[in-house]
Amino acid sequence: MASRVPQNAAIWTGRDEGREVLKGDILLDQGLVKWIGHADKHLLDEYQDLNRVDARGRWVTPGIVDMHSHLGVNSAPSLRGASDGNSRKGPILPWLRALDGLNTHDEAYRLSASGGVTTALVLPGSANAIGGQGAVIKLRPPTDRSPTGMLLESPYETNTTVYDPTTHFRFRQMKHACGENPGRVYSGTRMDTIWAFRQGYEKARQIRDAQDAYCVKARNGQWAGLGEFPEDLQWEALVDVLRGRVKVHTHCYETVDLDDLVRISNEFKFSIAAFHHAHETYLVTDTLKSAYGMYMSTSFTVGYLTCIIAGKPPAAALFATHSRYKRESYRGSEFAPRILADAGIQVVMKCFLLFEAQQAYYYGLPHNLALSAMTITPATILGLDHRIGFLEEGYDTDIVLWDSHPLALGATPQQVWIDGVPQLATPHTADKPAHFQRLPQTPNFDKEVKEALKYEGLPPLKPKASVSHAVVFANASTVFVRDASSATGIKQIAVTHNADGPFSVVVKEGKIVCVDTTTSASRCARSVLQDSAVVEYVDLDGGSLVPGLTTFGSPLGLEEIMSEVSTKDGYVLDPLQDRIPKVVGGNGALIHAIDGLQFGTRHALYMHPYSLLPSTLTAVPASPTALASLQASSRQPAAGSSPGMSTTFSLAAPHKLADGAIVQESGAVHVAIHPMGVPSVSTQIAALRRLLLHPSEGEAGVWFDKVKNGEVPLVVEVESTDIIATLISLKSEVERELGTRLKFTLVGAREAHLLASEIYAADIGVILSPSRPYPSPWEAHRILPGPPLSEKSAVRVLLEHGVTVGLGVSVADKVLNTRFDAAWVALEANGTISKEEAIALVSTNIEKLLGISMGEGHGDVVATRGGDLLGYSKVVGVVSPSRGVVDML
Incomplete structure (x- = not known):
């Protein structure tokens, strides 16, 4: 069956650094993108069975790529018999494979797909310095019901899959971890963990060098006494890391750990694809740029010799707002994604991917990079950008049709297609206003970004001033107050009407004394302002006052x-x-x-x-x-x-x-x-x-x-x-x-x-x-x-x-x-x-x-600029009746 999926859409292709948006249609055939744009009738006549979906101008993006997942190895519901995320058999375990513990009955697959996630890198946990190999899977239930059937591209040959490595190389993915987690599990220090890395990589280097020497002799016809090819099944994956055939993903938080792994990468000459969690990467972007070869795009030849082309530094896969939950994340900042992007570091969102991308955008990450951070960037880092991440003709990219702009709060998939197969049998979505199709406006956080860097993640957070004199919050759009007589205890006492325009709220000694909804100042407002020696004006730019x-x-x-x-x-x-x-x-x-x-x-x-x-x-x-x-x-x-x-x-x-x-x-x-x-x-x-x-x-x-x-x-x-x-x-x-x-x-x-x-x-x-x-x-x-x-x-x-x-x-x-x-x-x-x-x-x-x-006297009132509770507004003041002041933020 072929599907025109969907029709009349706003299509975010991922091209032009995530800036290209096309209006038109997408034609899928057997899961492949056959056409993007306006398909002519002659093309469509070739298909006998077309499933037409009218997008009505809504947004379509590539499926979300989760580059840091534990789906299937840390299962939902969480049961002891289905927990395969960490091994306790030692600090260096490159031979382990997440695929070997992948639970195909995990409830999280369906939930993740319903949020637009179509591809996931399933990684071992962080209990080991090297925890093993990850598995890149698609979240569509496979027809053979097996873990192997979920693999996007199997790097392991079977009796039914053999591939040509000279076309698109099938990279393996490997989990590394440093800092607190592996040290805690094995009662060691950071020094112990880094020594474990060096031991493991030294073993791999010896095997690689022996293999290279063997091949040189074989090519020169020096067969006498050559013996067996030197290899070790336990260490072959780490040898392939040194050959550039494995993408290394490193769980690292702090500067000391980032620096440790960068030095290890230079000592043993292997690239790091991404640092995960990466809370302090925004403070040491030059350290990331000093990693070996930076982040490499590799051109392969058959055999054991590789040609390495230098590319970008390791990416940072991190949360937008989740931090300070452990010492290693104490200096994490909501502005880290923006700072990293400004420094030329690729940003990938992790965990609650769409919401994290929305939050990163709210705190200043450009919209094209926020969308890229959950689609094209992780696909590229995984070495899979020839198939997924972009909406390109010939790709088997998965597709999400959203009910609103993906960066709008509450954006929900109307349908998700994986390999051309719809994943939502009876999707339920809300009928949202037209403005939800537009890119939402966000506050300016330039000052906060500078302070995050100046104070190394620990900026002063106390209000800059508390004033007891009169404050006029101008250009408000709504005012909500506590009201015990209302059913909810909350009452809207003022709202902007198109005819009236915005209004002002007058506060004196920490109390709202009047709301001026008229075009001319009310008697109350005039009286208060005349009696006040000092009056401070705050422009809310369509903002709101809401109970704390x-x-x-x-x-x-x-x-x-x-x-x-x-x-x-x-x-x-x-x-x-x-x-x-x-x-x-x-x-x-x-x-x-x-x-x-x-x-x-x-x-x-x-x-x-x-x-x-x-x-x-x-x-x-x-x-x-x-x-x-x-x-x-x-x-x-x-x-x-x-x-x-x-x-x-x-x-x-x-x-x-x-x-x-x-x-x-x-x-x-x-x-x-x-x-x-x-x-x-x-x-x-x-x-x-x-x-x-x-x-x-x-x-x-x-x-x-x-x-x-x-x-x-x-x-x-x-x-x-x-x-x-x-x-x-x-x-x-x-x-x-x-x-x-x-x-x-x-x-x-x-x-x-x-x-x-x-x-x-x-x-x-x-x-x-x-x-x-x-x-x-x-x-x-x-x-x-x-x-x-x-x-x-x-x-x-x-x-x-x-x-x-x-x-x-x-x-x-x-x-x-x-x-x-x-x-x-x-x-x-x-x-x-x-x-x-x-x-x-x-x-x-x-x-x-x-x-x-x-x-x-209790019950603060919060003033927001640029929107109300349901939007991306910014808090600019807190009215405190109990203290009789207004905290200016």
């Missing part, structure tokens, strides 16, 4: 660096698994998060200048009883019914004793129920039932009495539908027994959508964390992914059933994107979630579900 957000779920406020114990509040003992000392209170102890609070962490400070400032954060003790124990998406939370108390505090405060630092000392009682084997779920439920139905000792008893009386919420971290059903029954049981109405909130709750009506009937609220679910643990494998795989997201389903919903964040650096999480949820809801409801998801709803009373 409230974030919950991450360890923000209880740690500085996630992987460094010395920077954290620490682990809280669980009476179901540990012995609680009497000095703490024994089994009646209750741990308060407020006692372990940390202020002024870089994660907290970053919320001020770059995010829609979460004005408050609710923290819980870093124990099995709380979301603070969730350290990364790959780590499952521990089980436990030991209670802990959350606290709510201001991220802007310098320390705990400052005015306004603590918004609410104690808010809710937190527990967690997870199927971790020991203790059993039934044991955890039994413990919780006893706490709710029987008197309890100590401080835990005092607070559980408040839970029983309905005075404070009981917040339960849970994922599984079955456990949620049990909790619903338990709540009903306790309410019948006590004759009271309890306040329950579920956190995490990735399977809550399956019981939406029952949750509403039981008067239970839900904080979904993360907002875009991934089935990492088995207990959350029944997720509702949202568009394009399902018509509705879990948020939308719960809201439609009347459930109060909030959005949580599980990792501290993801708090930065809280507003984009809310925007994404609203954008994919097809107009069913208003702006007020979107803001409430990350502010008033969170507060209601956690029993937070903001109180008089």
